[in-house]
Amino acid sequence: MKRLIKWFALCLAGFIMLMPLAAFAIEDGYSSTYTYNYDFWGEIRESPDAYRVDQVIYSGTLGLEKAMSKPQSLFARDNELYIVDTGNNRILQVHREGAQYSLARIIDHAEGAEPSGFNSPRDVSVDQHGNMYVADMNNHRVVMMDGNGRFIREFVKPNDATFDEKLSFLPNKICVDSSGRLFVLATNINKGLIKYEPDGTFTGFIGANKVTYSLWDYVWKEFFTTKEQREQQEAFVPTEYENICIDEGGFIYATNTVFSEYDLLYDNAKPIRRINSIGNDILIKNDKYPPIGDLDWVEQSKQDGPSKLRDITVLDNDIYVALDGTRGRLFGYDSQGIMLWAFGTKGNYEGAFTGAVSIEHIGYDLYCLDENDCSVTVFTPTEYGSMIYQASDEYLKGNYDGSAEIWRKVVSLNANYNLAFIGIGRSLMREERFAEAMDYFKMAHDRENYGRAYRYQRKIVIERNIGWVVAVLAVLIFVPMAVKKIMKLKREVGAYEHSGLHG
Amino acid sequence: MSTLDYTADSVASGGRRAWLHRYVETLKYALHVIVRPFDGYWDLVHEKRGSLAAAHTFLFLFLLTYVLKLMCTNFQFISAPIQYINIYERAASLLLPFLILCLSNWAWTTLFDGKGRFSDIYMAMCYALVPYILIQLPLILISHMITVDEGAYYSVLMSFSVIWCVFLAFVGLMEVHDFGPGKTIIFVFMTILGALIIIFLILVFFSLLSDALGFFVSLYREIVFRLY
Numbered sequence: 015m016k017r018l019i020k021w022f023a024l025c026l027a028g029f030i031m032l033m034p035l036a037a038f039a040i041e042d043g044y045s046s047t048y049t050y051n052y053d054f055w056g057e058i059r060e061s062p063d064a065y066r067v068d069q070v071i072y073s074g075t076l077g078l079e080k081a082m083s084k085p086q087s088l089f090a091r092d093n094e095l096y097i098v099d100t101g102n103n104r105i106l107q108v109h110r111e112g113a114q115y116s117l118a119r120i121i122d123h124a125e126g127a128e129p130s131g132f133n134s135p136r137d138v139s140v141d142q143h144g145n146m147y148v149a150d151m152n153n154h155r156v157v158m159m160d161g162n163g164r165f166i167r168e169f170v171k172p173n174d175a176t177f178d179e180k181l182s183f184l185p186n187k188i189c190v191d192s193s194g195r196l197f198v199l200a201t202n203i204n205k206g207l208i209k210y211e212p213d214g215t216f217t218g219f220i221g222a223n224k225v226t227y228s229l230w231d232y233v234w235k236e237f238f239t240t241k242e243q244r245e246q247q248e249a250f251v252p253t254e255y256e257n258i259c260i261d262e263g264g265f266i267y268a269t270n271t272v273f274s275e276y277d278l279l280y281d282n283a284k285p286i287r288r289i290n291s292i293g294n295d296i297l298i299k300n301d302k303y304p305p306i307g308d309l310d311w312v313e314q315s316k317q318d319g320p321s322k323l324r325d326i327t328v329l330d331n332d333i334y335v336a337l338d339g340t341r342g343r344l345f346g347y348d349s350q351g352i353m354l355w356a357f358g359t360k361g362n363y364e365g366a367f368t369g370a371v372s373i374e375h376i377g378y379d380l381y382c383l384d385e386n387d388c389s390v391t392v393f394t395p396t397e398y399g400s401m402i403y404q405a406s407d408e409y410l411k412g413n414y415d416g417s418a419e420i421w422r423k424v425v426s427l428n429a430n431y432n433l434a435f436i437g438i439g440r441s442l443m444r445e446e447r448f449a450e451a452m453d454y455f456k457m458a459h460d461r462e463n464y465g466r467a468y469r470y471q472r473k474i475v476i477e478r479n480i481g482w483v484v485a486v487l488a489v490l491i492f493v494p495m496a497v498k499k500i501m502k503l504k505r506e507v508g509a510y511e512h513s514g515l516h517g
Numbered sequence: 518m519s520t521l522d523y524t525a526d527s528v529a530s531g532g533r534r535a536w537l538h539r540y541v542e543t544l545k546y547a548l549h550v551i552v553r554p555f556d557g558y559w560d561l562v563h564e565k566r567g568s569l570a571a572a573h574t575f576l577f578l579f580l581l582t583y584v585l586k587l588m589c590t591n592f593q594f595i596s597a598p599i600q601y602i603n604i605y606e607r608a609a610s611l612l613l614p615f616l617i618l619c620l621s622n623w624a625w626t627t628l629f630d631g632k633g634r635f636s637d638i639y640m641a642m643c644y645a646l647v648p649y650i651l652i653q654l655p656l657i658l659i660s661h662m663i664t665v666d667e668g669a670y671y672s673v674l675m676s677f678s679v680i681w682c683v684f685l686a687f688v689g690l691m692e693v694h695d696f697g698p699g700k701t702i703i704f705v706f707m708t709i710l711g712a713l714i715i716i717f718l719i720l721v722f723f724s725l726l727s728d729a730l731g732f733f734v735s736l737y738r739e740i741v742f743r744l745y
Contacts, residue, residue, distance in 0.1 A: 055598045461593045465664030472662075 048365070049357040051430065054302060054459040056309045059430040064346070064355035064399035065380065067365045068113060071390040076108065076117040082388035087137040087187070087325075088374040088381055094118065095374065095381060096138045097390065098148075103132045105148065108390075110376065115392075124148070124157045126165035132157075137187045141194060149185040149198070156185050156198060156210075169196055172208065172216035189260040197258065197266060204254050206293065207266065220293040221255075221268065257372075261328040265290055269323040269336060278306050278320050285323050286336060286347075299351040302459075307338045307345050308356070321345070325372045327380075331407055335373060335380060342367035344380065344393075352433055354402055365391065378403055398427050405437055414441050432458040443467050448474065543568035547575065547647045554685055558692035561644060562637045569636060572643035576615070579646040580608045582653050591660040594671055614712070615642070621711030622690065625704055631694035641689035645682055652678035 047060040073081040083101025090096070095108040095115070104122035108115050123130040133152035140146050144161035156169040171183035187199040194212030197220075206222035255268040266289040273283035281304040288297040303309055307321025321338035323345075328334045332349035343358035359366045369386035378400065380393040395403065401424050408417035418441030421434040428434070439454035440463070448471035455464035546566050550557035561567040584604045587597045619642055623635040633641070652674055660671060691701045 055601075456592060459592060461665045464593060465666055468664050469666075472664075 048359060049355055051353060051355055051428075052303065052309050053430060054432065056303060058310055061355060061430065062398045062427050063357065063396050064402065065344075065357060065393040066396050068379070068392040068394040069115075070364055071108070071115055071392065073388060075115065076106065078106070078117065082106075084385050085383055085388055086371055086385060088372040088383045088390065089138045089140060090374040090376050090381065091140045091142075093376065094140070095376070095390070096140065096146075097383065098135055098138050100134055100136060103135060105132075105135060105138050105146075121146070121148075121159075121163055123163075124159045124165040125163050127157055127159075127168065129153065130165075136185065139188050139190045141190045142192065145194075147188055147190055147196060149188045151184050151186060151201075154183045154185075156188055156196065167214050169198070169210050169214055174216055176205070176219070177216075187255075187258050189258050189266065191260055191264045197260070199255055199258050199268075201254070207255070207258065207268075207289075220291075221266065221287070221289040221295075222293070256323065257325045259326050259328060261332070261334075262330065265296070267326045267328055267334060269326050271322040271324070271339075275311075275320055281306075285321070286326065286334070297351065298349060301350070301352045303353075305336070305345070305347045305351050305353070307336060308341065308343070324370065327373050327375050329375055329378065331403070331410065333403070333406070335375065337370055337373040337382065339370055342370050344373065344382065348406060348433070354433070355399070362387075365393075367391070398424065401427075402433075405434070409437065409440075414444055417441065432460075436460050436463060439463060439467070443470075446470070540568060540570050542566075543571040544574065547571065547644050550644050551647050551651075551681070551685060554688040555692065558641060558644075558689050562633065562641065562693050567640050567644060569640060572640040575643045575646050575650065576612075578650045579643075580612060582650050583611060584608055586653055586657055589657050593665040594660045594668060617712045617715050618642075618708055621715055622704065622708040625707045625711055626694050626696075629704070631696065631704075633690075633693035637693050638690075641693045642686060645685035645689050648681040648685065649678050652681075 047058070049061045049063045049065075050058045051061045053059045069075075080102055082097070082099045085097050086100040087098040088095065089098075093110040095110060097106040097108065099106055102122075104120055106120055107118040109118040122132065124132075132148060132150045134150075135148050136151045137149040138146065145166065146159045146161070146163075148157045148159070150157050154171060157165065158167045158169070159165055169185075171177070181202050184201040185198045186201050189197050191197070196210040196212075198208040198210070200208060203219075204222070206219040209217050209220055211217055254272070256271040258266055258268045260266050268287045268289055270283065270285050270287065273285065277283040278285065281299070283306070284295060284297070284304075285307065286297060286305050287295040290296050297305070299305065307323055311319055319340060321336075321343065322340045323336045324339040325337045326334055333354065334347055336345045336347070337343075338345065338358075341358070342360040343356055345356045346354040348354055357365075358370075360368065362368060367382065367384045367387070369384055370382055371385045372383040374381045374383075378395050382391045382393065383389075384391065401420050405417045405420040405424060408414075408420060418438050421437035421441075424431055424434040425438070435454045435458035439451040439458070439460070442448075442451035442454065443463075443466070448467045451467040452464055452471060455467060543566065546557075546561065550561055550567075584607060587595065587602055587607060588599060588604070619635070619639050623631075623633070623638050625631075626633060626638075656671065656674055656678075663671060687701060687705070690696065690704065691698060694701075694704075696704065
């Protein structure tokens with residue numbers, strides 16, 4: 015027994031010594047960083063700034079006599095930026111000249127409309143012909159005007175059986191596609207986006223949220239509650255979207271802020287959607303984590319819980335940027351749903367927000383509207399930020415080696431950037447340097463690409479070594495056989511001689 | 518049989534070599550148990566063809582395999598965050614439930630006519646871990662030779678090893694206690710229930726202990742505070 019214990023103790027000692035030292039988690043400073051990204055494990059990694067604040071536009075900057083009040087939305091087309099000054103019932107058109115922003119005009123009524131003034135406008139949109147659409151919420155209409163502010167048409171409450179007569183029509187967010195179709199997100203309407211043809215006729219709803227409830231909710235409601243209780247409870251209804259925007263291809267990006275945290279983690283909530291013409295969500299999600307904004311909901315002075323994406327904008331190369339109202343952050347994703355960068359915080363200084371509500375872009379510059387500060391923060395990409403864009407653009411154009419060259423520069427600035435490792439790996443694979451490509455894919459935890467590179471590498475290794483492997487195998491099999499045969503012969507000869515001697 | 522026929526006296530007189538010989542024989546016997554579990558388990562316990570030393574070895578190798586799997590499997594097939602893994606914690610999270618389940622099974626079966634002693638149960642369970650070691654240890658190497666598209670082979674073997682182990686454990690319990698399959702199934706559930714009760718008791722014990730210690734510590738502090 016004593017020996018047994020001794021032996022067991024020896025085993026245990028061996029066990030302890032054999033094991034490499036357990037690596038302990040290194041706590042990265044969470045809150046100190048302004049720009050960051052998430053690594054494969056969902057941990058925050060500090061990153062160089064992808065954007066910097068170019069300037070902040072206040073009422074004073076524009077020389078407004080009456081300061082902005084509760085502005086709710088931004089819209090940008092070409093070099094014109096439109097600010098919806100909801101509290102003052104007007105829309106400000108700001109012209110951009112280089113890095114200078116000046117007030118071009120104030121639009122506070124539609125000439126020839128009845129009533130002509132706006133009552134709490136919530137959103138504005140301009141089509142490529144210069145026609146302007148205003149979501150005039152408390153006048154229950156969407157007004158369409160030409161470039162000179164003359165009234166053309168209005169889109170009112172649909173006179174249709176599918177539309178509940180009791181509800182008042184409160185258009186909140188709008189967008190217009192290239193052929194002039196209007197999509198309206200209205201408060202209290204949960205059947206999806208209201209769609210109008212260019213001539214103003216209502217043609218139905220698209221992209222309704224699916225109703226989600228669990229089996230338990232259903233059982234509880236059906237069997238364990240009285241009729242009175244049931245009336246008190248909220249019905250199972252689809253939720254409304256928070257905001258919409260339309261991309262070059264006519265796909266509508268919608269954000270959603272009503273969901274349970276549990277759904278978000280398992281990608282059932284889908285806070286960002288890309289809705290096609292028949293109302294299906296076709297957003298591509300090729301990352302380990304779905305695009306939901308922050309993955310890590312660390313409590314930061316009363317701001318806890320998941321990101322609430324208040325607005326979204328789509329850049330020209332299908333990169334989309336979502337704005338989080340919970341922590342005042344911007345999240346950039348590429349067309350594959352991979353997070354490019356995240357930055358922003360709450361606060362009262364440049365680059366921080368107290369009540370971020372809307373985001374827009376001109377080129378790669380981002381504009382973020384703060385409803386409490388009544389300001390528009392202008393972000394321009396840094397060298398690092400523009401390199402990320404250039405590299406993706408070069409890749410989309412088919413210039414893979416040029417793209418890898420830029421990704422190498424990105425890696426020298428941020429060694430935690432997985433997308434760059436994958437970009438370099440792809441280029442190495444094209445040059446048939448599979449072993450090196452494998453290293454890069456491994457660093458980025460990209461299993462599919464690693465597998466692809468490894469398959470080629472394995473083939474090369476096997477082809478290079480098959481000769482001597484076969485030779486060694488042959489030697490191992492045939493030499494013992496030959497030896498056996500010789501021994502047998504020898505024995506037989508010996509036996510013969512032995513018998514011969516005595517014979 | 519003659520090579521295995523050792524009595525306590527012969528082990529004592531034969532010394533280290535005889536012990537080593539028996540140890541190796543009992544290790545080898547695992548290969549017989551895993552392919553012919555019904556006969557194998559009966560002889561393991563009733564004919565004394567297994568040894569506790571071999572059982573300890575298998576348990577140790579099992580934990581080692583598990584830890585090596587976490588640390589060394591190619592990243593294509595495992596997504597354990599290597600930098601955050603505490604191997605001792607992971608090993609303990611397997612070892613403790615294993616021991617508690619053995620204990621719980623022993624507690625129930627002793628009350629209900631089970632033939633097995635605690636050491637028999639422990640030995641049978643440890644021998645049931647052998648397929649896990651035999652399959653998963655080579656799988657760590659294989660994971661570096663295949664791509665993620667060929668992962669089906671990997672996952673099939675992975676599941677197969679676990680199913681084999683579970684089957685062996687079941688047969689082991691049947692043979693050790695001389696139970697029928699139905700009774701064994703009932704006792705598997707009882708064992709799980711018992712394990713939960715044991716964990717609960719442990720938690721209650723430690724929480725009471727810390728409360729009691731806390732009382733004396735505060736008493737001491739109070740006295741020190743009043744006296745000075």
